[in-house]
Amino acid sequence: MPSENLAITWRRMPERYRLVGTECQNCKTAYFPARKLCPKCRRKGRIVPRQFSGRGKIYSYTEVFAGPSGFELEVPYLLAIVELEEGPRLTAQIVGVSEKDVKIGDEVEMVFRRIQEDSAEGLIHYGYKFRMRRRG
Secondary structure, X not given: OOXXXXXXXXXXXXXXXXXXXXXXXXXXXXXXXXXXXXXXXXXXXXXXXXEOOOEEEXXXXXXXXXXXXXXXXXXXXXXXXXXXXXXXXXXXXXXXXXXXXXXXXXXXEEEEEEEEEEOOOOEEEEEEEEEEOOOO
C-alpha cells in the first residue's frame, strides 16, 4: 500500500479516530464520511459536523482470504458493511470473532485499533474497527 503523507493522516483524524461525519440541517440526513454538499438538498442544504455514536448493526459481511497490498499478513479477516444507528453505512473490519460467530443484524460497536504501519517512515495509522456489542 502506498504510504500516506502526514498532512492527509492529520486531516483524516476526526473521521478515523472519532467517527465524525456530517449532517444536513435541512433534510436531517447524516453522512459518513463527511460531505461538503448534501446530494438531496444541493446548495440549499446546511452541512454541519456530526459525531456518530459508534454503535450499529451488521448489514452485510464477508471473510477476506486474499488481502490487498499491505494487508496480506492480516488474512483471514472479517469485512462488513456496518449500518450506524444514525443511518450511514460504512465498511469496516470486525474484530475479535470468527466468521461462524457473526450474522446479519448483529449489534456492533466501534473500537480504536492499529490499521497499518509504514515501516519506511515509522508512521503508524490508527482508526476504527468494530467488535460485537456486549449484551446486558
